[in-house]
Amino acid sequence: MFKNLNVWLLASLLVSIGVLIPIFTVFFSFFEDTSSYYQILKDTFLFEYIFNSVTLLISVLILTFLIGVTSAYLVSFYKFPLSDFFKWALILSFAVPPYIYAYSLTAFFENYGTAFTILTNLFGEGEYNRNIPKFDGLFGAVLSLSFSLYAYVYILSRASFLYQSQNLIDLGRNLGFSKFKSFHTLILPAARPAIVAGLSLVAMETLAEFGAVDFFSINTLTTGIYNSWIAFDDLAFSNRLSFFLLIFIFACFIIENFSRKKAKYHFNSRGGFKQKEKITLSGNRSFFAFTFCFIIFFLSFLFPLSQMLYWTIKFPENLFDINIISLTLNTIYLVTLSSLTLILLSLVSNYGNRVSKSKILNFLSTISISGYAIPGIILAVAFITFIAWFDENIVKTLGFLSIKKVFIGSVLGLVLVYFVRFYSLAFNGIKSGYEKINISVDESSYLLGYSKQKTFLNIHVPFLRNSLLFVFILISLEIIRELPITLILRPFNFETFATTAYISASEDLLEAAAVPSLFLILIATVFIMFTSKYILREK
């Protein structure tokens, strides 16, 4: 390895090790002493934390599976009114984070809420409150998470359905299968890896969710981590809970891997693939397909958007209570700084992997992208733990001034933790672009007299331009919606749309949360529209 040590390998190693520090901190912190709070919690609420997390997880997985797979199946196999519109409209739910969905749900169904106002306007004054269902608590959280996250399952299932050969469908017909039987015995099992990948992302996001579950006051492992640190000032216990959550997440991965065994799902791309023909629906079937997709689009996007818009118009004074320019600038500042850092270092790391062919680097890169699986709240706590340890044991021992203020409660710290959390998005996004560049292109370039640096700058970067843009937008979208990391690590008086909405909502000022929520949805929608062409590409 040392024989091949060069600047690319070294830089890539440093990036991977840097990303891994908070992840290892969580594991090592497990063995530290905690306060008596741990014993109290173990005897009382720990079971509730785990039970709620599991219930939430299973319910959200079932609902996202049903919504995501059905809508993907309808738009991939059939033509019906507005089917081309729904194809991309169904991914707009990404613009609505679960916590904003939770605010909308409460705002609409609460006593004297929007539903009450609509009924009063339609039918005059009456005792409607007792008849309006209440979507709060665990059920509210399940709905908020499901309608916000089903798009993961939708996108991946749709991509998989799209690449299924017409031969598979013809085979079903040949065997005398009905459409339903073909669907559940041939089409669905063939799309299994994509569906499971989508559900894994949903599982990770559900276990990591903080905003919505905190809003509905549900005790899960994530809120437990936050409370043990914020309310009980017990960082070690926070880490111990994080460890449990991590074990949980890794168990999901292992179960999925084992369940797959050695089954292969890919199709032979040579000769065996026949482009699928979409079936045009008519009559009741067409009506059902349209209604299903419209309801999902309405509930996941139009409903929260119109609720936030309604409140913004109804209470216009809230528009002037927050400094929209400052919030926009803060958001742009964070997005630009983090995205550029992520893209630059992920590019270096990818190129380092490509030219060094080092097995150690490859291994480190593979595990370093697991940051995305780790909830933001854990990363934030792990980051603080590591900085505190480093400051106490290294910096102060060497006689330097404390570095805590440089990293904790600063934009630098925020960007570093975003880096760890979203590194896999940037790394994998660029990697998939790199996979399209044949290695012999690099070799041609060397033989034409281009050095490694010149090959990187003159050949690779122009080639990867589209991938880089896609990664930039994807990371921006995540950072705009991100809540727990920003909440814990932001500098004093530094707010984003997400934190402003959260703070207003946690003070029970849902009307005030509407303005930042609306801006967040609108900005995220614009970003999604830019990426939709990549996300939904059909070639």
Place this chain on the structure above:
Amino acid sequence: MKNNFLEIKGVDFTIGGKTKVENASFVIENEGETLCILGPSGIGKTTILRTIAGLEKIEKGTINLNGKLLSSKDQNIEPENRNISLAFQDNSLFPHYTVEKNILLGAERNKEKTKKKLLLKK
């Protein structure tokens, strides 16, 4: 004593950790001569060419061009500094560039070298 144009001496040609050709020695005496390497598929013909071009390293033996050591266990001149060209079996065009730009990429290096030569002559 006149140097051979290309001299391969006792080289083990290796790719991906597998030795394809062991202890090979051959020479091209003069520039412009043609040497034909024949053999069944997988025997190591491409590995020999890639190694001479500098795309693979060697652990044993030496490769010299015009008396200058290109490759040995301890020394390896990078491919971009060897001025050796190789036509690949598979497609290795730069897909994001036009045909013109693809052709000119090689010419650009020669342009730079010609410029340098002219400057040195001045």
